Amino acid sequence: MSRLALVLLAVVAALFIASLTVGPADTGVLADLGALLFGGDGPLPMVMREIRLPRALLGVMIGASLGLAGAAMQGYLRNPLAEPGLIGVSGSAALGAVLAIHTGLAAASALALPLAALAGAGTGVLLVLLLAGPRGASITLILAGIAISSLAAALTSLVLNLSPNPYAASEIVFWMMGSLADRSMTHVWLALPLMVLGWLALATLGRGLDALTLGEDAAAAMGIRLRALRLTLVFGTACVVGAATAVAGAIGFVGLVVPHLLRPLTGAQPSRLLWASALGGAAMVLAADLATRLILPERDLKLGVLTALVGAPLFLHLIYKTRADMA
Amino acid sequence: MRILHLIALCLTLGGIAGTALADPAPRRVVSINLCTDQLAMMLADPGQLVSVSDLATDPHSSAMAEAARAYPVNHGRAEEVYLLDPDLVLAGAYTARATVEMLRGVGIEVVQFAPANSLDDTRDRLAKMARVLGQEARGTALIAAFDARLEALSRTGANRPRAAIYHPNGYTLGSGTLSDDILQAAGFLNLAREMGLQGGGTVPLERLVMAAPDLLISGTPLPGASRSEAVLEHPALETLRATRAGLRITSPSWICGTPHALDAVDRLVQTRQRMTEVRE
Numbered sequence: 001m002s003r004l005a006l007v008l009l010a011v012v013a014a015l016f017i018a019s020l021t022v023g024p025a026d027t028g029v030l031a032d033l034g035a036l037l038f039g040g041d042g043p044l045p046m047v048m049r050e051i052r053l054p055r056a057l058l059g060v061m062i063g064a065s066l067g068l069a070g071a072a073m074q075g076y077l078r079n080p081l082a083e084p085g086l087i088g089v090s091g092s093a094a095l096g097a098v099l100a101i102h103t104g105l106a107a108a109s110a111l112a113l114p115l116a117a118l119a120g121a122g123t124g125v126l127l128v129l130l131l132a133g134p135r136g137a138s139i140t141l142i143l144a145g146i147a148i149s150s151l152a153a154a155l156t157s158l159v160l161n162l163s164p165n166p167y168a169a170s171e172i173v174f175w176m177m178g179s180l181a182d183r184s185m186t187h188v189w190l191a192l193p194l195m196v197l198g199w200l201a202l203a204t205l206g207r208g209l210d211a212l213t214l215g216e217d218a219a220a221a222m223g224i225r226l227r228a229l230r231l232t233l234v235f236g237t238a239c240v241v242g243a244a245t246a247v248a249g250a251i252g253f254v255g256l257v258v259p260h261l262l263r264p265l266t267g268a269q270p271s272r273l274l275w276a277s278a279l280g281g282a283a284m285v286l287a288a289d290l291a292t293r294l295i296l297p298e299r300d301l302k303l304g305v306l307t308a309l310v311g312a313p314l315f316l317h318l319i320y321k322t323r324a325d326m327a
Numbered sequence: 328m329r330i331l332h333l334i335a336l337c338l339t340l341g342g343i344a345g346t347a348l349a350d351p352a353p354r355r356v357v358s359i360n361l362c363t364d365q366l367a368m369m370l371a372d373p374g375q376l377v378s379v380s381d382l383a384t385d386p387h388s389s390a391m392a393e394a395a396r397a398y399p400v401n402h403g404r405a406e407e408v409y410l411l412d413p414d415l416v417l418a419g420a421y422t423a424r425a426t427v428e429m430l431r432g433v434g435i436e437v438v439q440f441a442p443a444n445s446l447d448d449t450r451d452r453l454a455k456m457a458r459v460l461g462q463e464a465r466g467t468a469l470i471a472a473f474d475a476r477l478e479a480l481s482r483t484g485a486n487r488p489r490a491a492i493y494h495p496n497g498y499t500l501g502s503g504t505l506s507d508d509i510l511q512a513a514g515f516l517n518l519a520r521e522m523g524l525q526g527g528g529t530v531p532l533e534r535l536v537m538a539a540p541d542l543l544i545s546g547t548p549l550p551g552a553s554r555s556e557a558v559l560e561h562p563a564l565e566t567l568r569a570t571r572a573g574l575r576i577t578s579p580s581w582i583c584g585t586p587h588a589l590d591a592v593d594r595l596v597q598t599r600q601r602m603t604e605v606r607e
Contacts, residue, residue: 024531047533050563101552165551166387167495174554182497182532182558298529300496 004265008279012060015286019056020048022293054185059286061188062180062248065195065240067281068274070255072202075209075270076233080260080318081138084241085252085304088148089124093238093245094175095152096120098159102168114194118242124148125234125241138322177304178249180289191243198239199278201232206271213270251304253311254281260314284310352461353415353436358383359403359426360419362583363440365391366456367417368398369585370465378411387549390579390587405429415459443584445508446477446592452584473586480592481512488541488572488602490595491518493564495546495555497529506581509588513595515542536563542572542598572602 020036021029025047034040036048066084073082084090100106100116131144156175160168208229211219220226244251258280259273266272285303288310292301356371357378358364364383367376368391381402382388383395401407405426408416413435418427420441427437438459443449450470457466490510492499500506501517501524510517518540519530545559558564580591 023533025533025537027537043536043539046563046566047536050561050566051533051536101554104552107552163551163553165549165553165556167549167553167555168551170496171554182561184562186562297531300529 004262004276005279008276008283011283012279012286015283015290016056016060019059019286019290020052022290023047023052024293024297050184051182054183054188055180055289056286057188058180058183058191058248059289060282061191061195062244062251063254063282063285064278065198065244065281066251066254066285067258067277067279068199068202069237069240070281071259071270071273071277072205072209072233073237073255074259075205075273076212076229077132077141078212079138079141080263081256081315081322082141083253083256084121084125084237085250085254086149086256086315087124087128087141087145088150088152089121089128089237089241090245090250090252091149091152091156091176092124092127093117093121093242094250095156095159096123096242097246098156098175102159102163110190114190114243114246117246118194118238120152121242121245122234122238124152125237129230129234173302174249176250177302178245178251179292179300179302180248181292181300183247187247191247194239194243198236198241198243201236201239202274205229205232205236206274209270209274249302249304251285251307253304253307253315254284256318257307257311257314258284260318353413353459355411355413356415356417356460357401357408357411357413358417359401359408359423360417360440361388362419362442362452362585363417363456364395365389365583365585365587366440366452367460368394369469370453370456370460370462372460372462375460377413378408386579387577388579388582390583390585390590392579409433409435417456417459443505443588444503445505446512446584446588447508448505449473449584449586449588453586469586473589476586476589477512477592480589480596481514486599486603487514487516488599489518489521489538490515490542490544491530491535491538491540492544493530493535493559495553495559497532497535497558498527499524499530500527501525505584505588509581509591510595513592514599515595532558532561532563536567539567540571542574542602543568544574544576547575547577572598572605574598 021032027044031044032048035044036053039045069084073084074080096116096119097113100112105112105116127148128141128144132141153176157172160172208219208224211222211224216226259277262276262280263273266276284307288303288306291306292303295301354375356367356376358367358376359380361380361382364379368379376398378401379395379398381400384392384400386392389395401411403423403426408426408430416430416435416437418437418439420439427439430437440452440455443452450473453470453473454466457463492506499519501519503525504527507517507520518538522530522534524530548556576591580587
């Protein structure tokens with residue numbers, strides 16, 4: 001277990017440094033890190049501290065959030081297909097964020113954007129849990145997810161199309177696919193408080209999710225209060241997914257791929273999968289964001305495109321494996 | 328279907344007859360492109376231009392929004408243009424292709440104008456519009472005034488500061504664009520051209536910050552919020568603005584190759600003079 005933690009930490013650290021040192025302004029690695037830590041003259045410290053650092057930090061924060069949320073939802077529903085992006089939680093969060101921006105609330109108060117995204121994400125999770133039921137049968141889960149994400153996407157497009165701003169309509173793709181381009185420390189501070197709250201909430205779920213693997217009755221007999229567990233899950237997921245989506249758009253599949261890959265390495269124990277998925281998610285989003293900068297640096301390739309290219313085949317594979325259960 | 332064919336045939340025949348009988352100057356001209364709207368408003372006789380596009384009245388895009396309010400607007404749709412019964416339609420070379428094809432299909436003469444990519448092109452478009460509208464005398468006068476004003480404006484000094492255009496989403500304009508030519512005429516070096524950009528494209532924020540241009544040009548915010556424009560408030564750009572000269576422009580005089588492009592040159596020349604004074 002500790003070996004897995006060390007390996008994952010090392011991978012995240014390496015990708016974090018790579019994220020700091022890869023960019024269109026081609027400067028040396030040592031010059032970059034020196035400018036970041038010690039400042040100095042010229043524009044390089046500004047580039048490092050105001051452009052690359054927030055991007056790398058957001059990569060870690062958002063990746064950890066999505067990985068954690070995916071692992072927690074899958075643990076609660078005991079279904080490997082549950083993922084915030086696929087079942088419409090990210091889409092609902094994006095709708096909340098877009099509403100806050102285009103009604104002018106976000107301009108009136110800095111807190112309005114993350115809180116609106118939180119409300120959107122919370123509505124999304126609640127709807128999915130209500131529709132899919134406590135056992136989270138695959139068919140109802142997926143159907144509920146399709147309905148919620150389609151509706152959220154349609155309403156997001158509607159709001160953006162109605163905006164008087166000529167740029168708004170072209171931003172539909174940002175909200176659907178997500179990107180970390182040109183984010184600043186402002187966005188880090190905007191997302192961090194809510195994310196920390198969500199991380200703390202989801203981290204308390206470990207024992208309950210472990211017990212739940214034995215079934216609801218057994219878990220209840222072990223003193224797990226399922227209602228409290230569910231509320232914590234909804235609150236934590238809404239916090240982390242809402243904050244992540246408010247600053248970077250909806251990024252799908254991270255919460256699906258990472259828990260799936262790490263589950264065998266954690267002995268399929270939900271409590272261990274939680275922290276492992278947080279680290280794995282950070283690594284995946286950092287890697288995807290690096291790839292957007294290396295493959296097509298001048299095109300602002302969207303993060304969600306890359307995560308979907310990795311995630312969708314895996315999703316199909318999982319559906320194939322669980323189709324007997326779904327039939 | 329057959330009835331439609333018949334109608335199309337009648338329209339085509341009518342169109343051919345119309346062209347054959349028409350005198351050189353068209354009498355009912357409809358423009359469906361922002362730039363041809365403005366050129367036509369400057370050159371047409373009263374009553375000759377019967378409609379301009381809706382964009383012509385939008386103050387965020389059109390340098391002649393006030394003047395355009397005097398005309399009925401169209402939205403560039405073939406049906407409404409046809410119902411205006413024009414003997415000449417003015418269109419852009421790359422926009423509304425389906426509309427242009429359809430109008431030509433029913434026998435209406437359409438003249439297309441390629442976008443002006445330089446101030447020289449602007450002179451050329453003015454001459455073409457004057458010819459098409461049969462207003463050569465007015466055209467010659469307008470071109471002479473354009474040349475005189477450009478001549479007066481472009482007495483540039485030896486000092487050529489570096490300017491960067493940074494629009495929402497990091498969009499900028501390199502060589503072979505009207506914006507580049509406007510910068511050149513006003514005595515600035517275009518950073519995007521230095522970076523080897525041809526035509527329009529994006530420049531990453533960090534390359535802009537590293538290049539530290541002397542003048543940062545960005546658009547004034549448009550109504551409604553957008554994430555694309557929010558990037559213009561990035562702290563790194565704010566710091567750059569604090570140490571460098573900044574200019575907030577409105578796009579109308581930068582979009583079209585019309586004499587209004589010289590308003591953009593004029594503002595830039597004034598900015599350059601202020602920058603030189605500050606330095607001295």
